[in-house]
Amino acid sequence: MLNKPMAFISKLARYIIRRWHLLIFMIICTLLTTYINIYIPRLGGQVIKNILEARDFNALVWLVIQIVGFTGVLGILSFLSRYTNGYFSQKIVYEIRNDAFRSIQRQSLAFFNKTDTGQLISRATTDAERIGRFLGFQFRMLIETSFLLVGVVASMVMIDLELTCISLALLSLILVNFSLFGKKIRPVISESRGHFARLTSVLWESISGIRIVRAFAMEDYEREKFKKPNDAYYRSMMKAASLRATFIPITGLIGGLMIATVSWIGGLRIIEGKMGVDTLYVFSYYAAMLTRPMRLIGMIWTGYQRMAAAGERVFQIIEAEPEVKDKPNAIELKSLKGHIKFENVYFGYDKKPILKNINLEIKPGETVALLGPTGSGKSTIIHLLMRFYDVTSGRILIDGYDIRDIKIRSLRKHIGVVSQEIFLFNKSVRENISFGKPDASMEDIIRVAKIAQAHDFIVKLPNGYDTVIGERGIDLSGGQRQRIAIARALLLDPKILILDDSTSSVDVDTEYEIQKALSALLKNRTTIIITQRISTIRNADKIVVMDNGEIIEEGNHESLMAKKGAYYRLYQTLYEAQKEVLEAVEARKKLEKEKLILTRDGGE
Amino acid sequence: MxxxxxxxxxxxxxxxxxxxxxxxxxxxxxxxxxxxxxxxxxxxxxxxxxxxxxxxxxxxxxxxxxxxxxxxxxxxxxxxxxxxxxxxxxxxxxxxxxxxxxxxxxxxxxxxxxxxxxxxxxxxxxxxxxxxxxxxxxxxxxxxxxxxxxxxxxxxxxxxxxxxxxxxxxxxxxxxxxVQLSLASMIVVPMIVAIAIIFNSKFRAAYQMQRTRISNVTSKLQESISGIREIQSFTRERDAMKEFRNANLENFQANLRATKVWGTFFPTIQLMQAIGISIVILYGGWLSLNGALGPVEDAVGTxxxxxxxxxxxxxxxxxxxxxxxxxxxxxxxxxxxxxxxxxxxxIKDSKDAVEIPKVRGEIEFRNVTFGYNSKQPVLHNISFHIKPKETIALVGPTGAGKSTIVKLLCRFYDPQKGQILIDGYDIKKIKRRSLRRQMGIVLQETFLFSGTIMDNIRYGRPDASDEMVMAAAKLVGAHEFIERLPDGYNTKIGEGGAGLSAGQKQLVAFARALLRNPAILILDEATSSIDPYTDLLIRKAMKLLLKDRTSIIIAHRLSTVRDADRIFVIDNGRIVEEGNHEDLLRKGGLYSRLYEMQFKEPSAEAIASSSRKRK
Incomplete structure (x- = not known):
């Protein structure tokens, strides 16, 4: 158990040591502030002595000047120490976050399938912040407290050993009290967080599902559902409140008792003539100074534990090795013909094979349609080609090169992708289209948008090409998103194009537009399409039917239909499902053609 | 309001x-x-x-x-x-x-x-x-x-x-x-007030800034993870890194600013206290030297x-x-x-509202007028009569009032004029829950609760046995895919659970509605893209669902419209035509034109409505 945090500390130490000079500077400042902090109460003692005995106003003025002057110096020093510490800890958070981000970006897709997005985000934000908070607060407190403890206790011992022992005994009760409190309240707090999360999610569901709740007349059921977490949350919050009420005021009591004891014993000494009032004043001042460190020691320890857990999680990300990496001598692909070959490719996690013995050759410029039920391995073929994963055995060749010998970035630069779940960034339409080629000219962007049949609807958007889309922008329909993604891929003018288009549109508009966009896309490049779209399938040079990770049929539409096998049956089903839409689209194409002829006739 | x-x-x-x-x-x-x-x-x-x-x-x-x-x-x-x-x-x-x-x-x-x-x-x-x-x-x-x-x-x-x-x-x-010493020690009070005001506003500003900056970092991170495929396929890792680093740097600067505020705050308080105490000491010392504070012993204590x-x-x-x-x-x-x-x-139940007995499914609208605000009626004087077990398709352009009719029937709203009767009862005089208990509604956007599939199908009928749930799922054709899920019917869906496709969700919603065995079924058909296999399944499930009950469907699919007993064509809040598919086509009225438009022409609204700003 001890092993782990130590390993983590050595990782964190790398970041700290990089800024050792800041650390040293901070320690020097803290040493000086501790010294001044211990010195100032003595000035107070001298004031008392002066008023009682010397009664010299000029000396009093000099003492006061010293008090203000030293406090001023103390202020400057403590600002320097805090600021240095803040800079130092925040800079480390900044670096850790950048490193985590860089590592996330390098991961292969398998990593993202295994990890939840929320988890990743919270590690890179909250957990990294936790490290910062430790370095910026508890770590500083640790240094300050240890200096202060040593300095103050030494000064106290020099005044009176017995009194020091008694005060420390009482003060240690504060330490015990706080560590007990910390131990008891932590589980309660985390419990209440859980209840609060449940409360929020019940609330969220019953509001976003309100129509269903109403329609099914389940209001009472929902009320009961809400009562549970609300009740539990209240109870855990009350538990925390009563723990606070029990433990926190005790500190004040102990402090008071300590002052009473010191006053009593000190008073006795003074009356016996063994001590001066000024000394008692200085001593009480020191004892009071120690209450804060006593409260903090427990906090420093819990802070450390939390930080260690958080740091562990952050470094897991930073040190995660991407599964797919460039070989040291990987080559740069300058240009490409677009010849693809799968040779005896196997792929699978654990023992479950997802692809079995795939052999497939695609010649430059060919269009291949991948067909088959969900889970048959179509998307995996594409992912392997993109090198989101590496094959388990066998190999994939592009223009004769094994793709594992090519630099990943240079491979992907030649491949354009329109994926199934299209992600658009929260940026303008223009930036989204030029995502793969940020320096593209506006003319080029409009040109590809026109080819992708996206231009017409884009110009109708509130700000045209500058309209912000994505999560916090304008909402686009599925078809519109797809056309933007097509334009985005087109702009790259890739030699190899991959299209994952497994849904077929139920509505005619989308089908119509996409058919038009697709035909433009396929020209002059090697294309692999996952599709259910009959119109696309029929026009493909080659159709590959997959089932259960294997290629079961291969050929063009006519030859496969003649075979009356799997493809034949699949085609019948698809045709039945798409018949209506297809007919409507055909009708519309005809209409369009007639109109075109009409306008042409009218125009010329 | x-x-x-x-x-x-x-x-x-x-x-x-x-x-x-x-x-x-x-x-x-x-x-x-x-x-x-x-x-x-x-x-x-x-x-x-x-x-x-x-x-x-x-x-x-x-x-x-x-x-x-x-x-x-x-x-x-x-x-x-x-x-x-x-x-x-x-x-x-x-x-x-x-x-x-x-x-x-x-x-x-x-x-x-x-x-x-x-x-x-x-x-x-x-x-x-x-x-x-x-x-x-x-x-x-x-x-x-x-x-x-x-x-x-x-x-x-x-x-x-x-x-x-x-x-x-x-x-x-x-x-x-x-009194004199008190007045002297009050000198620092205005300074303390000034410092408090200044620092309070500085703290708030710094805190505000920290919050917006960290949320920038989070959203950049979120976007780059959700878009990781795009970033990697388009090899934009370096730019993503640059953007993130900028957001991260701004956050760093905001934190540093907050550190500066806190770092100056404490020394300033300490200095103020030192000044206050010094004034007390100086003035008190002077008073004491002049004997104004009584004997020395008292002076020290004071x-x-x-x-x-x-x-x-x-x-x-x-x-x-x-x-x-x-x-x-x-x-x-x-x-x-x-x-x-x-x-x-x-809408509240009126005091004399009654529980409606088992519904046969007869529906009548009598001269119903309604608008979401009273000045702009959405439905004008609508009247129709639906026999028990009939299937009615509502067809019409967006905004014609199709879903309003359905909402009025469920009594989500009350009409301004006219009456709605179910089995002869005015629905205003029926307890709302007793009415809704006998109705089943499947909405276009399927909402499922987090929990197991079993829980979700059972939602409208918590006392249903597992067998009943499975029977309903089998009937609508959802059983197969559910069985294939990791934990079958006990698979958790929603937050932190398995994701279902749009079509699968819809099948679950069908099973949920079927399990309730409602006398009246209301269905808002989906238009979204689903894969053709599921589409076929859904069509089959629908036929089953519609059997033996009064059904009202806001129809988007040609097949549904054709199979309906009667089609109501709604336009501008009025029923303009009524009849079955063939009759209406033959008539050559709005329906046949609509048919052309909706199923054969791109609708202008589709573009307009899809480019609406999200709420």
Whole structure:
């Protein structure tokens, strides 16, 4: 158990040591502030002595000047120490976050399938912040407290050993009290967080599902559902409140008792003539100074534990090795013909094979349609080609090169992708289209948008090409998103194009537009399409039917239909499902053609 | 209706304009506190005790312990005063414990009751309310806003009361000891006030900035993870890194700024205290040298007491200058909650409403006129009659009033004119729940609750057995895919669970509706893209679902329209044509034109509605 945090500390130490000079500077400042902090109460003692005995106003003025002057110096020093510490800890958070981000970006897709997005985000934000908070607060407190403890206790011992022992005994009760409190309240707090999360999610569901709740007349059921977490949350919050009420005021009591004891014993000494009032004043001042460190020691320890857990999680990300990496001598692909070959490719996690013995050759410029039920391995073929994963055995060749010998970035630069779940960034339409080629000219962007049949609807958007889309922008329909993604891929003018288009549109508009966009896309490049779209399938040079990770049929539409096998049956089903839409689209194409002829006739 | 959403985020600023007077909000909040009168009395009492004991300590330490007993060598007296001092510490401790517990009790109970009340109220509110509101905003009102009230209102008020008490009593005690010295020690007070005001606003600004900057970091991160495929396929890793680094750097700078504010704050307080104490020492020393503070012994004690008091000014003054902000945000939060509670449900059961017996499924609209606001009717004088077990398809352009008809039938809204009858009962005279219990609704956007598939299908009929659930799933053709899920029917869906495709969700919703076996079924057909296999499944399931009950379908699919017993063509809030597919086509009226438009031409609305800004 001890092993782990130590390993983590050595990782964190790398970041700290990089800024050792800041650390040293901070320690020097803290040493000086501790010294001044211990010195100032003595000035107070001298004031008392002066008023009682010397009664010299000029000396009093000099003492006061010293008090203000030293406090001023103390202020400057403590600002320097805090600021240095803040800079130092925040800079480390900044670096850790950048490193985590860089590592996330390098991961292969398998990593993202295994990890939840929320988890990743919270590690890179909250957990990294936790490290910062430790370095910026508890770590500083640790240094300050240890200096202060040593300095103050030494000064106290020099005044009176017995009194020091008694005060420390009482003060240690504060330490015990706080560590007990910390131990008891932590589980309660985390419990209440859980209840609060449940409360929020019940609330969220019953509001976003309100129509269903109403329609099914389940209001009472929902009320009961809400009562549970609300009740539990209240109870855990009350538990925390009563723990606070029990433990926190005790500190004040102990402090008071300590002052009473010191006053009593000190008073006795003074009356016996063994001590001066000024000394008692200085001593009480020191004892009071120690209450804060006593409260903090427990906090420093819990802070450390939390930080260690958080740091562990952050470094897991930073040190995660991407599964797919460039070989040291990987080559740069300058240009490409677009010849693809799968040779005896196997792929699978654990023992479950997802692809079995795939052999497939695609010649430059060919269009291949991948067909088959969900889970048959179509998307995996594409992912392997993109090198989101590496094959388990066998190999994939592009223009004769094994793709594992090519630099990943240079491979992907030649491949354009329109994926199934299209992600658009929260940026303008223009930036989204030029995502793969940020320096593209506006003319080029409009040109590809026109080819992708996206231009017409884009110009109708509130700000045209500058309209912000994505999560916090304008909402686009599925078809519109797809056309933007097509334009985005087109702009790259890739030699190899991959299209994952497994849904077929139920509505005619989308089908119509996409058919038009697709035909433009396929020209002059090697294309692999996952599709259910009959119109696309029929026009493909080659159709590959997959089932259960294997290629079961291969050929063009006519030859496969003649075979009356799997493809034949699949085609019948698809045709039945798409018949209506297809007919409507055909009708519309005809209409369009007639109109075109009409306008042409009218125009010329 | 007075419902606006100026603030999506709980604001900290003064910019949140309040529409309710502070007095009204205050009185309403007080009403929630009335059950806790006992606790409030206890807390007030304990605040008085802690304030008195807090102030007594410096006095006893300086003027009593040091001056009267130690310096004058009175051992017996010292013993007695130490005993009193300990007694005061114990009283202070007990009072503090009571105060903290009482505040927790009052605050948490208040929050509990407000949350419960708001939730119950939300369950009563009409659809028109939810149409107008944003879910995230409602949730934040119930969770964040209630918490803001709790913290600021209960502890804030008590804190202020005790601060004022302490300040006044301190000043009174100081003046009773020595007027001149008291006046001298007050010199620093205006400076403390100025510093408090300046730093309070700096803290708020720095905090605000930190919050927006960290949320930038989070959203950049979120986007780059959700878009990881795009970033990697388009090899834009370096640019993503650059963008992230910028957001991260800005966050770093904001944090550094906050550090600077905090770093200057503490030294400034220390310096102020040192100056205050120095003034007391200098002036007190001078007074003492002139004998104005009595014997030397008394002078020393007085100076110790005064220096301790000067140190006690800062906390209360700082709290007080911040009180306005605290209470302001508490009131703003309270107002946002009261705004919800003040919305009256538009539809309530009338007093003489009856339970409707088993419904046969006869529906009649008699001269129904309705508009979401009374000036613009959406439905004009609609009348129709549906026989039990008939299947009716509603067809018409977007905004024609199709879904309004359905909503009126479910009594989500009441018509302004006319009557709606089910089995001859006016639905206004039926208890709403008894009506809805016999209706099944499948909406276009399928909503499933987090929980197992089993729970979801059972949602409308919690007493259904597992066998019944599976039977329903089998009938609609959902059984197969459910069985293939990792845990079958016990697979968790929704948050943190397995994701279902749109088509699968719809099949689950069908099973859910079928299990209820409603006499009347209302169906809003999906238009979204689903894969052709599921589409075929759904079509088969629908046929089954429609059997043996009255069904009203807002139809988007050609096949549904063709299979309906009757088609109502709705345009501009009126039924313009009625009949089956062939009849209507033959007629060559609006239906045949609509048929052309909807199924054969791109509709202008599709583009317009899809480019609407998201709420």
């Amino acid at each position: 007075g419902w606006h959403f100026h603030h999506r985020h709980p604001p900290l600023e003064k910019t949140a304009e309040r529409r309710m007077p502070a007095r009204v909000i205050f009185m309403r909040l007080l009403k929630y506190l009335s059950p806790y009168k006992g606790w409030i009395a206890a807390v007030v009492l304990s605040v008085i005790v802690t304030s008195i004991t807090d102030i007594a300590s410096p006095y006893i330490l300086g003027r009593e312990i040091v001056s009267r007993y130690i310096l004058r060598g009175d051992l017996e007296g010292l013993k007695a005063i130490i005993a009193i001092f300990i007694g005061i510490q114990v009283a202070n401790w007990i009072a503090n414990t009571v105060r903290m517990y009482g505040l927790g009790k009052i605050g948490q109970s208040l929050l509990f009751r407000i949350r419960e009340k708001v939730f119950e109220h939300l369950q009563e509110l009409s659809f028109s309310f939810f149409d107008r509101s944003d879910t995230g905003d409602l949730i934040s009102r119930v969770t964040n806003d209630t918490d803001a009230i709790g913290e600021a209102f209960t502890s804030g008020l008590i804190q202020v009361a005790s601060d004022i008490l302490i300040l006044f009593m301190t000043v009174a005690v100081m003046f009773s000891i020595n 100076l110790i007491t005064f220096t301790l008091y000067v140190g006690m000014f800062f906390g209360p003054i700082f709290d007080l200058t911040n009180f306005y902000n605290t209470i302001q945000s508490a009131f703003a939060a309270a107002e946002r909650i009261f705004e919800i509670l003040d919305v009256e449900p538009e």
